[in-house]
Amino acid sequence: MKAKRVLAALAAMTLTASLTSCSTKQPEAAAELISIYSSEPQNPLVPTNTTENGGGVLLETLFDGLVGYDPEGKPFNKVAKSITPNADSTKFTVEIKKGWKFHNGEEVTSDNFIKAWTFGADTKNGQLGSDFFANIKGFDELNGEKRTTDSLSGLRKIDDHKFTVELSAPESTWPLRLGYSSYVPLPKVAFEDMDAFGEHPIGNGPYMMDGADAWTHNVNIRLKPFDGYSGPNKPQNKGLNFVFYTSQDTAYADMQAGDLDSIRETVGPNAYPSYEADFPKSHSNRPYAAIESFGIPYALDHFKDDEEGKLRRQAISMAIDRNLITEKLFFGARTPARDFGSPTLGGTPDIKGKEVLSYQPDKARELWAKADKIRPYNSTFKIAYNADGGHQPWVEAVTNSIRQTLNIKAEGKAYPNFKGLRDDVVNDKLDSGYRTGWLGDYPSIANSLESQYRTKGSSNDSGYSNQQFDKLLSTAASSSSAKEAQPIYNQAQGILMQDLPQIPLWYKSASTAWNPKLKNFQTGWNGYPEFTKLTKEGDE
Numbered sequence: 001m002k003a004k005r006v007l008a009a010l011a012a013m014t015l016t017a018s019l020t021s022c023s024t025k026q027p028e029a030a031a032e033l034i035s036i037y038s039s040e041p042q043n044p045l046v047p048t049n050t051t052e053n054g055g056g057v058l059l060e061t062l063f064d065g066l067v068g069y070d071p072e073g074k075p076f077n078k079v080a081k082s083i084t085p086n087a088d089s090t091k092f093t094v095e096i097k098k099g100w101k102f103h104n105g106e107e108v109t110s111d112n113f114i115k116a117w118t119f120g121a122d123t124k125n126g127q128l129g130s131d132f133f134a135n136i137k138g139f140d141e142l143n144g145e146k147r148t149t150d151s152l153s154g155l156r157k158i159d160d161h162k163f164t165v166e167l168s169a170p171e172s173t174w175p176l177r178l179g180y181s182s183y184v185p186l187p188k189v190a191f192e193d194m195d196a197f198g199e200h201p202i203g204n205g206p207y208m209m210d211g212a213d214a215w216t217h218n219v220n221i222r223l224k225p226f227d228g229y230s231g232p233n234k235p236q237n238k239g240l241n242f243v244f245y246t247s248q249d250t251a252y253a254d255m256q257a258g259d260l261d262s263i264r265e266t267v268g269p270n271a272y273p274s275y276e277a278d279f280p281k282s283h284s285n286r287p288y289a290a291i292e293s294f295g296i297p298y299a300l301d302h303f304k305d306d307e308e309g310k311l312r313r314q315a316i317s318m319a320i321d322r323n324l325i326t327e328k329l330f331f332g333a334r335t336p337a338r339d340f341g342s343p344t345l346g347g348t349p350d351i352k353g354k355e356v357l358s359y360q361p362d363k364a365r366e367l368w369a370k371a372d373k374i375r376p377y378n379s380t381f382k383i384a385y386n387a388d389g390g391h392q393p394w395v396e397a398v399t400n401s402i403r404q405t406l407n408i409k410a411e412g413k414a415y416p417n418f419k420g421l422r423d424d425v426v427n428d429k430l431d432s433g434y435r436t437g438w439l440g441d442y443p444s445i446a447n448s449l450e451s452q453y454r455t456k457g458s459s460n461d462s463g464y465s466n467q468q469f470d471k472l473l474s475t476a477a478s479s480s481s482a483k484e485a486q487p488i489y490n491q492a493q494g495i496l497m498q499d500l501p502q503i504p505l506w507y508k509s510a511s512t513a514w515n516p517k518l519k520n521f522q523t524g525w526n527g528y529p530e531f532t533k534l535t536k537e538g539d540e
Helices: 003-016 053-062 110-121 174-179 194-199 248-257 307-318 322-330 361-374 392-406 418-426 445-453 467-477 482-499
Strands: 034-038 067-069 075-077 080-085 091-096 155-159 162-166 207-209 220-225 240-244 283-295 334-336 380-386 409-415 433-439 502-513
Touching: 034 053, 034 248, 053 207, 053 220, 053 240, 053 418, 053 433, 067 174, 075 080, 075 174, 080 174, 091 110, 110 155, 110 162, 307 361, 307 392, 307 482, 307 502, 322 334, 322 392, 322 502, 361 392, 380 392, 380 418, 392 409, 409 418, 418 433, 433 502, 445 467, 445 482, 467 482
Parallel strands: 034 240, 380 409, 380 433
Antiparallel strands: 067 075, 080 091, 091 162, 155 162, 207 220, 220 240, 283 433, 283 502, 334 502
């Protein structure tokens, strides 16, 4: 494929993008809050059933877990006073701080963790995040065809502020994961009606819902500081207003007009060339633990778990000119991927087979021809995407690269919003590839690999299953240190390079901007602003 042909396609896409969507200017009642671009959560805000970004960012402000992470991703004890392992890291004693309160005044105790984790793990509750508890002893008894108990046997209460967690296998780095929202405590009221609770969650974090009408679906969610918060991150502002846009362009235009304070993680594609000049004193471009990819379901015809499917996946990956697209479309805001993780999680490892992520048009055509000899391909290859996230330009660039390299039909498939796309993904209703991305739940390569690619992992949307890969993850988790585990995770990634359940595209940066009146703006290891530190001129 000639570079100039791709560049022409990229230029055409940029010229046809529009900034004419309607503004979502907020009423005066929300004017004193710091307004942030976001998206409607896929589900009610139940922590163990929230595995996407629109809901995840809200849970980070509403709840605190046993562990927190500083802006660089270094863990520290938050609700936990101490987390003490036994000799082989199969059992941990957790002591929580006294006096920590939920937003309704209830004290946080051991029971709040034990009941929340058991609810999340129990198969009868159908939680998307249940896999996060799979390494706790007794998980299998709560799941599978022969469910034999209502409790998670690895959890034992010692007293109101101390409990133990017994794992099914050693895991020295287990405490690192405990800052993720699936591990937060829940108040007693949550278990009376979990669906109702998800519509108006009561957490223990620095912010709480701002009244009974705080969530207007598809419009916004308002949060106010929790006066009874006893943690380390007391809000320095009057509250947050997460505004749900259907277009990043509209959000950016509102920010330019002063009607929006912050683009949460990244400006839209049409703003990449100009956002630094538009906001000369209030912009940032910082790498964070995130990667952009697209998945291909194993149920999709011609892409199943067989020789034909493997050949086609590899050919598709090598047909994409990642260097050209990131340079001309993202203006340095993205870096071509060389693994399934993120350089911020410890550098880019040397993975066997990673050349499958490089642009090799001749090799791509060769592999595609081999697959055609097994069974001819007469379909259109599609990548589904949510139109409210600014993905159309890169999806069109990627499918254009695939189309011209392999001489097949390839195109994007637009969904109006992220929720609609995710609903079809998790309910196995897609008849195409689909855009996806990964933002670390906790700062470890283990999180990315386990959740997305382990058999029945919480975010394993493609239906991938490889016993050798699963075994390597278990071996790595039982290592005595992260350093010892790294080469085992590298070996596991080598298997992914062959199977390609997802096609990694590029690592992301928090290429963002904000209202110059905002002070103390800083993005963390996960690309989110440090919300509690934000202040705004006029708030003093």
